[in-house]
Amino acid sequence: GAGVYYGGTVAEAFFCRGEDIYIVGGANSAGQAAVYFSRYARTVTMLVRGESLSENMSRYLIDQIEATKNIKVRLRTTVVEVHGREHLESLTIIDAAKNEKETVSATSLFIFIGALPHTEWLESVVQRDAHGFIFSGPDLPRDESNGHFPKGWALDRDPFWLESSQPGVFVAGDVRHGSVKRVAAGVGEGATAVQFIHQYLGSEER
Ligand SMILES: Cc1cc2nc3c(=O)[nH]c(=O)nc-3n(C[C@H](O)[C@H](O)[C@H](O)COP(=O)(O)OP(=O)(O)OC[C@H]3O[C@@H](n4cnc5c(N)ncnc54)[C@H](O)[C@@H]3O)c2cc1C
Missing domain, CATH: 3.50.50.60 (FAD/NAD(P)-binding domain)
Incomplete structure (x- = not known):
């Protein structure tokens, strides 16, 4: 008002x-x-x-x-x-x-401005791009020295789509590197991440 x-x-x-x-x-x-x-x-x-x-x-x-x-x-x-x-x-x-x-x-x-990710606190936890958006799944930079897996990735599988460089930590919405910055996309990614979380929790990896 x-x-x-x-x-x-x-x-x-x-x-x-x-x-x-x-x-x-x-x-x-x-x-x-x-x-x-x-x-x-x-x-x-x-x-x-x-x-x-x-x-x-x-x-x-x-x-x-x-x-x-x-x-x-x-x-x-x-x-x-x-x-x-x-x-x-x-x-x-x-x-x-x-x-x-x-x-x-x-x-x-x-x-109608304002798309800055506040992810500084995640600096040593997950890999981020130069602007602070969080890499996930196929967007994670690959490490040539350990085959095709992301740097520091300790598991014997590729990261799930939406999974960050930290196994079991998932990213959805605007903060994800490469996101389309739309409400519907963020909601869809959130719902999809839940599926992957179930897979992760149901596996022996934890
Ligand atoms: C001006 C503008 C106009 C837009 N118009 C449209 C449109 O017409 N249609 C459309 O589909 N999309 C539009 N968008 C994009 C849409 O708003 C976003 O895509 C959507 O809000 C993303 O949702 P999100 O949950 O990923 O992020 P956000 O909505 O940004 O939510 C993230 C939340 O996390 C909170 N947070 C941040 N850091 C922390 C922390 N450390 N701990 C706890 N909480 C934290 C924030 O306070 C925030 O509440 C617009 C965006 C802007 C800026």
């Missing part, structure tokens, strides 16, 4: 009818929201940190955004402050190209 939202459903669309709204993000979620809200809001401004939309967004969405008159895209732009007492009143943004701070009136801010 404070004007800062993390989703783009019909309820939010209702609240922002006729408004000038801001969307933070430059990937598909942000693009889909911009196209959707453009039907309700007076203007939609996308605040994108990157150099271009094509870095993270599908072409069909970029085409739709370019063809929609009331969507404006501001590249190399970061929100650094939000202001307001009971409700959002304004944003301070930095345009990296000009290195200038600017404060704009705003009553609705939609946030």
Whole structure:
């Protein structure tokens, strides 16, 4: 109710009818929201940190955004402050190209960013990629010195799909290296991991 939202459903669309709204993000979620809200809001401004939309967004969405008159895209732009007492009143943004701070009136801010895995605490437990996402199953880097098994893998079988470099530790959802970052995928992987957990617990390996 404070004007800062993390989703783009019909309820939010209702609240922002006729408004000038801001969307933070430059990937598909942000693009889909911009196209959707453009039907309700007076203007939609996308605040994108990157150099271009094509870095993270599908072409069909970029085409739709370019063809929609009331969507404006501001590249190399970061929100650094939000202001307001009971409700959002304004944003301070930095345009990296000009290195200038600017404060704009705003009553609705939609946030469509945020895919950082917080897996530092697992550093010595499971193998992770350079961004912290956890390797599992066929994605585990192979160790040439012990045949085709992952480094440190002590069992005489391949890791199950979704099994990390630590036998019996399974990964599901966004935190998995190579995941598609969708709710349905995360739920499906969770259910599948349970099957593998049963197999693991039923084996002699523990
Ligand atoms: C802006 C945005 C828009 C999106 N839109 C869509 C969409 O329209 N459709 C769609 O299908 N998907 C969408 N997604 C993706 C979707 O939200 C994710 O794919 C999904 O939430 C992944 O579920 P998850 O359980 O893997 O991870 P999360 O939902 O991130 O859940 C992980 C949980 O683990 C908790 N946690 C983290 N570390 C620890 C710890 N050490 N101990 C205990 N708990 C911990 C976190 O607090 C969090 O609650 C969107 C994502 C974003 C960011």
